[in-house]
Every structure is written in C-alpha cells, then in structure tokens.
Amino acid sequence: MKVILVGASGKIGRGVDKAVSANHEVVRVGLADGDVQCDYTDTESVRNMFASVGAYDALVSAVGNDSRFRRFEELVDDDYRYGFERKFLSQIRLVSMGQSTIRDGGSFTLTSGFLSHYSNLRGFATGPFNAALETFVEQTDQLWPRSIRVNVVSPGPVVPAGREGRGRVTAEQCGQVYVRAIEGTMSGQVFRIWGGLPIPDSRGAAISNRRTPEEQQSTKRTGE
Numbered sequence: 001m002k003v004i005l006v007g008a009s010g011k012i013g014r015g016v017d018k019a020v021s022a023n024h025e026v027v028r029v030g031l032a033d034g035d036v037q038c039d040y041t042d043t044e045s046v047r048n049m050f051a052s053v054g055a056y057d058a059l060v061s062a063v064g065n066d067s068r069f070r071r072f073e074e075l076v077d078d079d080y081r082y083g084f085e086r087k088f089l090s091q092i093r094l095v096s097m098g099q100s101t102i103r104d105g106g107s108f109t110l111t112s113g114f115l116s117h118y119s120n121l122r123g124f125a126t127g128p129f130n131a132a133l134e135t136f137v138e139q140t141d142q143l144w145p146r147s148i149r150v151n152v153v154s155p156g157p158v159v160p161a162g163r164e165g166r167g168r169v170t171a172e173q174c175g176q177v178y179v180r181a182i183e184g185t186m187s188g189q190v191f192r193i194w195g196g197l198p199i200p201d202s203r204g205a206a207i208s209n210r211r212t213p214e215e216q217q218s219t220k221r222t223g224e
C-alpha cells in the first residue's frame with residue numbers, strides 16, 4: 001500500500017513510520033521535513049500535497065504542536081481556536097480533501113489523545129477537541145463512499161521504550177495500532193492505547209486525580 005504519513009518526523013509519527021514502512025510504501029509529510037512539505041492548516045498547501053502524491057491507499061495524521069496548554073484562567077479565545085483548527089478542523093480537512101485521490105477501500109487514521117477523558121488543569125483547550133474528533137469519526141461512519149474507512153487512534157502519554165506501563169505507552173506500541181487500523185477492516189472506530197487505563201465513567205471524572213492537594217482543599221472549601 002502507499003501510505004501518506006502526515007507528521008512523520010514527530011514522536012508518534014516516527015513509531016508509525018517504523019511499523020508501517022516494514023510492509024508498505026510511506027510518503028512522509030511534514031511542515032518542514034519529509035518527502036513532501038505541507039501545512040495541514042492551509043487548504044492550498046493540502047491541495048498541493050495531494051496533487052503531488054497522486055493516488056494512495058491510506059493516510060495517517062499524527063501531527064503535533066497542535067495544542068496550547070494553559071490553566072483555564074489563562075486561556076484566551078485564540079488558544080481554543082488554535083486547538084480547534086489543528087486537532088479538529090485540519091484533520092477533517094485531510095479526510096475531505098483526500099477523498100478524490102484515495103483508492104477504493106482506502107483508509108484515513110486520525111489522532112486524538114487520552115486528554116479527552118483524563119484531562120489535567122492545563123488540558124481544556126485540547127481534550128474537548130480530541131473528544132469532538134472521535135465523535136466526528138463515529139458519526140460519519142456511514143457517509144463514506146467506495147468502502148473508504150475513517151478511524152481515530154487515541155494514544156496515552158508516549159514515553160521512551162522501557163518506561164511503558166499503566167497509563168504510559170511507547171511510540172512503537174502506537175505504531176502497531178496504526179498498522180491495525182490501516183490493514184484491518186474496521187471503520188468509525190476509536191482505538192484507545194492508554195496502557196491499560198479504563199474509560200472513566202465520565203469525561204471529567206479523572207480530573208480530580210490531577211489536582212494538587214491545595215487545589216483539592218480549595219475545591220472542598222468552595223463545595224465545587
């Protein structure tokens with residue numbers, strides 16, 4: 001298969017590259033690095049990327065630098081716009097603009113992340129967009145023509161090999177899951193690689209575990 005890998009030089013992208021290139025041709029795409037340069041926030045740049053690659057069988061989006069991590073009190077409108085435009089809109093743009101040149105039965109595999117459910121006090125301008133992307137993938141599943149498949153991978157925190165464990169995964173482990181999404185028949189699915197962490201009962205439930213003792217005290221005092 002010919003696989004476009006957007007964000008190939010990134011932490012997760014390198015793990016995906018290693019796993020996918022074992023059996024497939026990989027076209028590496030990056031903002032500055034790679035076989036083809038493309039800014040996925042720019043429609044014209046995405047159009048040029050697809051034109052230069054030609055027909056392909058799968059696209060993986062693993063683009064980084066897509067979120068601003070600040071405390072809620074410090075977040076301004078532009079921080080939310082930044083995350084929305086990258087995490088959500090730009091990944092969907094790859095799917096919509098990539099429709100005309102993907103082969104029958106081809107697949108798109110996008111990337112969300114564990115902050116959809118296990119947020120922290122600096123994650124509010126990214127976690128909700130992970131969740132929105134997953135909902136988009138689930139809800140649009142019946143829409144795609146020509147047996148095209150769209151899935152999303154949700155990695156947990158990526159750590160160097162040897163440090164993986166509960167709630168921590170390696171780029172290599174991530175790479176294997178993207179391969180499953182590309183080579184399998186699944187569609188409209190969220191592949192969660194959270195190092196054994198369960199899906200919490202509610203998306204906000206896990207936040208309290210990340211609060212400092214001072215913050216937990218202040219929460220108790222205000223009865224929040």
Ligand SMILES: NC(=O)c1ccc[n+]([C@@H]2O[C@H](COP(=O)([O-])OP(=O)(O)OC[C@H]3O[C@@H](n4cnc5c(N)ncnc54)[C@H](OP(=O)(O)O)[C@@H]3O)[C@@H](O)[C@H]2O)c1
Pocket residue numbers: 006007008009010011012013029030031032033034038039040041062063064065066067111112113114154155156157158159
């Ligand atoms: N790392 C983690 O622990 C973790 C955990 C959960 C979820 N995630 C999610 O996984 C995704 C990838 O994360 P990562 O840590 O692997 O990221 P990363 O290492 O920061 O990835 C950077 C990659 O993205 C490319 N890139 C940056 N801006 C771009 C743009 N505007 N257009 C096209 N390509 C662009 C870079 O290209 P150049 O090198 O050419 O500049 C590079 O290949 C993100 O959505 C992140 O939220 C990561």
